Amino acid sequence: GHHGVELTDKEWQALYNWIDFNAPYHGKFKANEFKGVEQISRRTELTEKYARSGVDWQAEIRSYAKYLEGQEKPAPVKPEKKEYKDKDVKVKGWPFDKAAAQTMLAKEGETKMSIELAPGVKMNFVRVPAGSFVMGSNRGHSDYSPAHKQVVKKGFWMGEIEVSNEQFRTIFPEHDSRFIRQLWKDHVHQGYPANNPEQPAIRVSWEEAMAFCKKLSEKTGKTVTLPTEVQWEWACRAGSDGEFWYGSLNTDFGKFENLADKHLNQMAVKGVNPMPMRENDPWYKYYTYQPKENGVDDGNMLMVKGGGYQANPWGLYDMQGNVAEWTSSDYLPYPYNEKTQGTGTEKVVRGGSWNDHPKASTTYYRRSYLPWQKVYNVGFRVIIED
Numbered sequence: 001g002h003h004g005v006e007l008t009d010k011e012w013q014a015l016y017n018w019i020d021f022n023a024p025y026h027g028k029f030k031a032n033e034f035k036g037v038e039q040i041s042r043r044t045e046l047t048e049k050y051a052r053s054g055v056d057w058q059a060e061i062r063s064y065a066k067y068l069e070g071q072e073k074p075a076p077v078k079p080e081k082k083e084y085k086d087k088d089v090k091v092k093g094w095p096f097d098k099a100a101a102q103t104m105l106a107k108e109g110e111t112k113m114s115i116e117l118a119p120g121v122k123m124n125f126v127r128v129p130a131g132s133f134v135m136g137s138n139r140g141h142s143d144y145s146p147a148h149k150q151v152v153k154k155g156f157w158m159g160e161i162e163v164s165n166e167q168f169r170t171i172f173p174e175h176d177s178r179f180i181r182q183l184w185k186d187h188v189h190q191g192y193p194a195n196n197p198e199q200p201a202i203r204v205s206w207e208e209a210m211a212f213c214k215k216l217s218e219k220t221g222k223t224v225t226l227p228t229e230v231q232w233e234w235a236c237r238a239g240s241d242g243e244f245w246y247g248s249l250n251t252d253f254g255k256f257e258n259l260a261d262k263h264l265n266q267m268a269v270k271g272v273n274p275m276p277m278r279e280n281d282p283w284y285k286y287y288t289y290q291p292k293e294n295g296v297d298d299g300n301m302l303m304v305k306g307g308g309y310q311a312n313p314w315g316l317y318d319m320q321g322n323v324a325e326w327t328s329s330d331y332l333p334y335p336y337n338e339k340t341q342g343t344g345t346e347k348v349v350r351g352g353s354w355n356d357h358p359k360a361s362t363t364y365y366r367r368s369y370l371p372w373q374k375v376y377n378v379g380f381r382v383i384i385e386d
Helices: 011-024 038-049 058-069 098-106 206-220 229-237 262-267
Strands: 112-118 121-128 133-135 148-154 156-159 223-225 325-328 347-350 366-368 382-386
Touching: 011 038, 038 148, 112 206, 121 229, 133 229, 148 229, 206 223, 229 325, 229 347, 325 366
Parallel strands: none
Antiparallel strands: 112 121, 121 156, 133 148, 156 382, 223 382, 325 347, 347 366
């Protein structure tokens, strides 16, 4: 059914045959001999009998090898080395510490607000004041460079935590965040649950996130939307000019964010009712390949209820961990320019998740997806504009 394609039973059988003929157990098949038994004649016999291909695949391989021998060998071309002239961007009053952030908040008056989505289901917001900062980074010269000045002209309210399954289902009751996979071949269930009410909603497309904001705006009479990239990074940094609001790449993130830590090794499971492998299991090294910080223990493997870690100076939780977050912005080259928004095809996702190494979770790290994509580790939080 993918993209509306329908196959007949005969066509499906042809696919099954092809898979069976080409996927020997554990990849140990040897074309000439396997466990002392000559293979080519039997393989050819089965291909003729069930697939009726009539192809002499050995001759094809020899013919193609001969063809390649006669081709001119391409010379490697090294990419032109680009020289970068970094500018040291300075902004008055930037960076600032937690005390300064608290002073800015004090000038805002009210700093906390709640709205009721449904009986017994609330969404809490914290105030994020206006200000100027240095956005992006020249480190690595990636899509987050060059570093440049940005101004958040107006303060706004931002969701204290990421939108949960329970909160999202007050507008879209049929939503299902489904499961997180387990790295093993045998299963009696679909994986680890991701659909508990308190967990942040995932597999929500940008389009659905914006539809949620529109419905909530209509319901509350407030201007609810997704943050722009500028608003998100300003809110995340909360005065920090480093990789994280709480420190650098080398800072132990265990009490600040839910990122890829030692608990991710529990993804390596075994058995029909899969349970985490022992470290001395011979399979262990093959199933614990996910990049992670093995020296850090943040207490969780998957996404969890928001607010369990320390808040940044504005009072926001899980800005760089738990799940990554949609922004309203198009994925376009820096420096960020509001006038060019609306010309891109992909939307920017910010922050890291339980599955992301700290290097992919920094204050400036950017990734992008198409607006209709529903990603297993991407959710969102909303803002209310004055």
